[in-house]
Amino acid sequence: MRRFFYFLGNIACMILAFVGYSFLQVFYFFPKQIQKKLPLTNGSLLFVTVIVTIIILGLLFYLYSKQLQEDNDWEFNERPHWDGRRITIALFGIVLAFIVSITLQAAVGLTNGKTSANQAELNQISKQAGLSYLLMVCLVAPICEEVIFRGMFFNLFDLIFDHETPASKWLGIITAGFIFGYMHDPQITKAILVYWALGCVLSWVYIRTKDLRYSILTHIGYNSFPFLLLYLASLLSLIK
Template identity: 55%
Template sequence: MRKLFHYLGNIAGIILALAAYSVLQTFYFFPRRIHKLLHLNVQIQCVMTALITVILLAVVFWLYKRQLREFNDWDFNSEPHWDWRRILIAVVGIVLITLLSYTMMQLVSGGKTISANQKELNRISLQSGNLYKIMVCFVAPFCEETIFRGMFFNTFFTRNTFLNKWVGILVSGFVFAYMHDPRLTKFILVYWVLGCVLGWVYMTTKDLRYSMMTHMAYNLLGFL
C-alpha cells in the first residue's frame, strides 16, 4: 500500500508540473490574451510574467527533488554537479540531436514539410514576439527535461538496471514525442529520436542540468 501511494504521489506531481508548464505557456505564447483578461500595462505584465515564471519553475524543480528524496536508486542530481566529462557528453548530445533531427526530417518528409506542432508554433511566434524565444529556448527545456526525463524516470523506471535505462530512454522519448505530436503523424519519429537523445544525455550524466543544456542549445540553434 505504501508503494502504491508513493507511485500515485509521483504521478500527481507530474500532473501538477504539467499544469504549471501549461500556465507558463499561456503567459508566454498568448500575452495579448493575458493583457485583455487582466487589463495590465506592459511593464506590470512583464514583471508579473517573470515572477510567475520563477515561482512555477521553482515548484516544478521542487517536485522533482522531492521524488529524489523519497527514492533515488540511480543517484541522480548528486554533487559535484559540474565536471568536464559530463559537459562533453552534453556537447556530444548537441551534435547528435542536431544531426539526427536533420536526418529524420529528410527521411520522413524530404525536408519539404513541417509537423503540425511546428506550424502551430510558427503561428504563435508571430503574436508573442520575444516572449516566444524565451519560452522555447529556456522555459520549455527546463520544464520538459524535469518532467519527461527527471520525474518520468523516478516514477516509472526507478531501479538502476541496464534494461530499465534503455527501455526508459525509449519510452520517455516516445512520451516526449507524443506530447509534441499527439496526432501520431510521421513526424512523431523525429520527436522520438530527439527525446531519446535527451534521455541518453540525462541517464549518462545522471544530472538534469546536462539534458537541459542540450535541449536549450538545440532549440536556440533553430533561431540562428
C-alpha cells in the first residue's frame, strides 16, 4: 500500500511539473500580452521572467532529485556525471534524431511546406514572441521536457519494474516516447509518429547514459540546429 501511494505521489509530481512548465511557457511565448496585463516595462518583464524561470526549474529539479533519493533502483544520476563515452552517445543522439525526423516526416507527408499542427502553432507564436521564443525552444523547453518526460517518467517506471532488464528498458523507451509524442500532438494525427520517434531517441539517450545532462544536450542540439543553420545562411547572404 505504501508503494502504491508513493506511485500516486510521483504521478502528482509529474502533473505539478507539467503545470509549472506550461505556466513558464506563457512568459516566453506571449511576452507582449503579459506586458499589457500587468503592465511591465521591458526591463521589469525580463526580470520577472528570469525569476519565474529559476523558480520553476528549481522546483522541477527538486522534485526529480527527491524522487531519486526515495527510490533509484536503476541508478540514475550516479557520479561521475561527465565522460567521453556518454558525450559521444548524446552527440550521436542528435544525428539519430535528425535522421529519424527527416525520414518519418517524408513517410507521413510532412514535406514541401506541410507541417504538424503543433509546429504550425509554434511558427505563429515565433512571429510575435521574438527572441524569447528562441530561448524557450532552444534552451528552457529541452530542460523542462527532459526532467518531466525522461527523468520523472523513468522514476515512475522504476517503481513498476524493480529490476532493470532489456525488456523493461525498451518498454520504458517506447512508452516515454509515446507520452512525449502525445503531448506534442494530442489530436493523434500522423505527425505523432515523428514526435513519438523523437521521444524514443531521447529516452534511449537517457537510458544509455543514466544522466539527464546528456538527453538535455541531445534535445538542445536537435532544437537549436535549424536556427543555427538559418543564422549561418543569413550571415553568408550578408557577406555576399
